[in-house]
C-alpha cells in the first residue's frame with residue numbers, strides 16, 4: 345500500500361526524468377511590425393524600413409546555442425518570404441519552426457476567409473523551407489480573444505496541433521481574463537480538440553501578474569521574474585517564456601512619431617535584455633513548446 349502511494353506521488357511529480365522543462369519561444373518579426381506602432385506605420389510601407397530581423401534572430405540563436413537550448417520560433421510569414429535562409433538556419437540549429445501568421449494582423453480585425461488563407465499559406469511556406477511539419481501557431485498580438493475563438497476551429501482544420509495565443513489576463517489589446525492559465529486541451533466552438541499553451545501568468549492575492557517575457561521581462565526587475573517563474577515551477581507548472589528578436593537590439597532605429605506609452609513599452613531596458621536572457625537560461629531549463637506539450641501528454645503521440 346505504501347508502495348502504491350509512493351508510486352502515485354512519483355507519477356504526479358516525475359513528468360520529467362530530470363528537472364522540469366519550460367517552453368522557450370521567440371516571435372520572429374521586425375521592430376516596425378509591432379502592434380504598438382501599428383497606428384503610425386502602414387504595413388504597406390514595411391519594406392521601406394531598415395530590416396534588422398536577421399541579425400537579431402542570429403544573436404538570439406547564438407544566445408541559445410551557448411546553453412545548448414532548443415526553442416520554438418513562431419516565424420511571421422512576411423519575414424520568412426523575404427529571408428528564407430533565416431528559417432532554414434533556425435531549423436538547422438535544432439529549433440522548432442511554428443507559425444506567427446502571415447502579415448501580423450490581429451485576428452480580431454480579420455475575416456474568417458482571410459485568416460484561413462493567410463494561415464494556410466504561412467504554414468505551407470514554412471514547411472517548404474524547413475522540411476518539417478509546422479504544428480504550432482501563435483496569433484499576432486495574442487489576438488485570440490472571446491471575439492475570435494472561431495479562429496481555433498480554422499487552426500484545427502488547417503492541421504495545427506497546438507496554439508499559444510491566449511493571454512489569461514486583461515490588457516488593452518488582448519486577453520481572456522478568465523481563461524485556464526495552464527497548458528490544456530481546449531474544445532473549440534465546433535467541438536474539435538486543440539492543445540493550448542496560454543501565456544504564463546502568476547496569480548497571487550487576486551492579482552494576475554504577467555511574468556512570461558516580452559515587455560514585462562524588460563520592465564520588471566530580473567529577480568522578480570526569477571522569483572515568479574520559480575513559484576510556477578515550484579507548483580509543478582511548466583511555463584512559457586516569449587521574446588522578440590528586436591528586444592535584444594538597443595541600436596534599432598527609433599520610431600519617433602509613436603506615442604509615449606508605445607515608446608516606453610518598446611524601448612525600455614532593451615540594453616539589459618541580452619544579459620537578462622543569459623541569466624534566465626542559466627536559472628531555468630527550457631526546450632521547445634512541442635516537447636513540453638508532448639511531455640505533458642497534451643499532443644497526440646504521432647506529433
Ligand SMILES: [Zn+2]
Pocket residue numbers: 371373444448483484485
Ligand atoms: Zn508578434
